[in-house]
Amino acid sequence: MKALRIALAVVGLLMIGYGAIRLLHGLPPAMLAVLGGWLLAVLIIHHGVLSPLVLAIGAALRGLPDRGRGFVQGGLITAAAVVAIAIPLIMRQFTQPPAKAMLLQDYRLTLLVLLLIIAGGTCAAYAIRVARDRKTSAPSGPPTS
Amino acid sequence: MGLAWGDEAGQTEVVSEATARPAWWPHFSSTVRSTALTARLGRALGIAFAICFLTGLLSYTQYLTWAWLPKPVVPTWGYRLTQGVHVITGVACIPLVLVKLWSVYPTSFRWPLFPSVKRVLEIASAVILVAAVLVQLVTGFLNLLDWRPFRWDFVVVHYALAYVVIGAVLLHVAIKLPDIRYGLGTRLADGDVLTEIPWDQNPASHSNAGPLPPPVTPGISRRGVLVATGTGIGLVVITSLGQTVRPLEPLGLLAVRQPNKGPQGVPVGRTAEEAGVADVITSPDWRLTITGPNPYGLSLADLEPLAIREARLPIAAGQGWSAVADWRGLSLLDLVVRAGGNRESRVIVRSLAKGGITKAELTGSQLEQAILATHVNGQRLDPDHGYPLRLVGPNRAELFDTKWLGTIEVLS
Numbered sequence: 001m002k003a004l005r006i007a008l009a010v011v012g013l014l015m016i017g018y019g020a021i022r023l024l025h026g027l028p029p030a031m032l033a034v035l036g037g038w039l040l041a042v043l044i045i046h047h048g049v050l051s052p053l054v055l056a057i058g059a060a061l062r063g064l065p066d067r068g069r070g071f072v073q074g075g076l077i078t079a080a081a082v083v084a085i086a087i088p089l090i091m092r093q094f095t096q097p098p099a100k101a102m103l104l105q106d107y108r109l110t111l112l113v114l115l116l117i118i119a120g121g122t123c124a125a126y127a128i129r130v131a132r133d134r135k136t137s138a139p140s141g142p143p144t145s
Numbered sequence: 146m147g148l149a150w151g152d153e154a155g156q157t158e159v160v161s162e163a164t165a166r167p168a169w170w171p172h173f174s175s176t177v178r179s180t181a182l183t184a185r186l187g188r189a190l191g192i193a194f195a196i197c198f199l200t201g202l203l204s205y206t207q208y209l210t211w212a213w214l215p216k217p218v219v220p221t222w223g224y225r226l227t228q229g230v231h232v233i234t235g236v237a238c239i240p241l242v243l244v245k246l247w248s249v250y251p252t253s254f255r256w257p258l259f260p261s262v263k264r265v266l267e268i269a270s271a272v273i274l275v276a277a278v279l280v281q282l283v284t285g286f287l288n289l290l291d292w293r294p295f296r297w298d299f300v301v302v303h304y305a306l307a308y309v310v311i312g313a314v315l316l317h318v319a320i321k322l323p324d325i326r327y328g329l330g331t332r333l334a335d336g337d338v339l340t341e342i343p344w345d346q347n348p349a350s351h352s353n354a355g356p357l358p359p360p361v362t363p364g365i366s367r368r369g370v371l372v373a374t375g376t377g378i379g380l381v382v383i384t385s386l387g388q389t390v391r392p393l394e395p396l397g398l399l400a401v402r403q404p405n406k407g408p409q410g411v412p413v414g415r416t417a418e419e420a421g422v423a424d425v426i427t428s429p430d431w432r433l434t435i436t437g438p439n440p441y442g443l444s445l446a447d448l449e450p451l452a453i454r455e456a457r458l459p460i461a462a463g464q465g466w467s468a469v470a471d472w473r474g475l476s477l478l479d480l481v482v483r484a485g486g487n488r489e490s491r492v493i494v495r496s497l498a499k500g501g502i503t504k505a506e507l508t509g510s511q512l513e514q515a516i517l518a519t520h521v522n523g524q525r526l527d528p529d530h531g532y533p534l535r536l537v538g539p540n541r542a543e544l545f546d547t548k549w550l551g552t553i554e555v556l557s
Contacts, residue, residue: 008319018312035295035302043275051247089399101403
């Protein structure tokens with residue numbers, strides 16, 4: 001395993017180096033600074049804003065009963081995937097010449113439709129789970145205490 | 146971090162170091178996070194990145210004009226497929242990366258922050274990996290929307306950063322290989338809880354405490370996280386693919402392009418106005434100039450009787466959208482032969498467009514198959530589709546299906 005790890009690390013470092021050299025040669029210094037700013041900004045936004053927000057939402061859900069909470073969490077994860085893609089679309093909708101056939105939808109509306117579908121699907125999954133638990137007359141989930 | 150264990154005394158010392166942190170230091174208690182979960186998310190991400198890298202390299206060859214580099218004409222839908230896969234895989238990576246990073250967020254809060262040179266290098270590699278991946282995915286997605294607030298040349302940075310991303314992934318796998326083996330070799334529900342304390346320093350981990358019952362996840366289960374993430378990604382993929390897969394167009398709730406809404410049933414990459422050619426191309430004095438051993442020119446009226454070659458070909462853009470259309474026009478090779486060239490010639494077609502990519506170079510089978518289209522789907526080309534004359538060919542990027550042609554150069 002050690003040989004494999006060394007080989008992976010060497011190839012990885014070489015590729016990072018090649019990419020870095022291409023960047024240094026391909027971009028004027030001012031643009032490299034802009035790129036550096038972006039690389040830093042995504043880290044700060046992800047680690048400093050997005051992640052604490054997710055933790056806060058998780059903490060806020062702690063008051064819910066366990067069985068229902070799992071489905072709310074699942075629904076939110078699915079919804080987050082859709083929202084992450086929809087937000088830039090919403091910000092850019094109707095900004096382009098119509099001939100490009102791009103961004104011609106009201107993505108606020110399509111996002112709403114998708115969120116309703118996710119909410120409906122989550123509720124249905126929860127209802128099935130509740131019905132199944134009732135049939136077996138004992139919760140099928142792991143013990144909670 | 147390795148699999149090898151120190152002696153009993155050494156281990157106790159490490160454990161006490163990890164626990165002797167300030168009281169205010171964050172503690173992550175969620176039992177959902179586990180190396181078993183992270184390794185599975187990472188495996189999916191690794192496969193997705195590999196697909197993006199290989200299809201991306203293929204796409205980059207469209208920009209190259211190396212003589213030895215073959216540019217095959219079969220399958221005609223080749224670029225349509227590989228670039229469609231590239232874009233949809235990249236889009237799918239956005240939620241996947243966010244969940245993957247959520248699963249390892251506690252590792253950002255290890256104590257002490259800089260215990261050893263090895264750990265500092267590990268942090269540095271993780272910083273490079275996360276920053277490069279996030280910039281790559283964010284700018285890649287913004288580029289699909291023709292939105293480039295970053296101002297740099299997208300292709301230059303996207304291509305170079307791809308090497309940094311893949312290199313950093315390989316380095317990351319090298320560093321984490323023992324964890325990856327543990328994670329993938331452990332049942333999802335059984336895996337150690339991942340907290341801010343590394344598992345080899347955590348007295349409560351399986352490896353240190355011996356056989357333990359699976360951690361209890363009162364809310365969502367680890368499998369639930371995978372199912373929810375997969376469902377979200379599935380929804381994104383199905384509702385985005387309509388921009389290139391016709392049957393899915395009605396479901397394209399998140400599709401950037403809607404091919405049906407383009408003029409003559411084909412979307413436009415760059416409009417005539419954006420290319421600054423709106424006035425030039427409508428002039429009755431337009432002429433196509435062909436340079437070579439026997440130079441000549443063609444007027445608008447000359448085009449019509451020559452436009453007899455027909456083909457059904459997809460227009461496939463680097464941004465992942467595509468549409469099949471029926472094209473009619475002139476055979477480029479016929480014009481080249483008339484100018485004194487032949488099948489072996491190197492030919493450059495030039496656009497009247499101002500700025501951006503304004504030319505394409507053709508050789509070999511690409512030259513033989515190329516059509517200078519005057520008509521699409523039975524109608525005279527719309528100005529935005531390259532009126533009066535545009536290049537179309539099999540297995541090509543839309544960017545190099547040069548529009549608003551002005552000159553053809555037969556070079557050798």
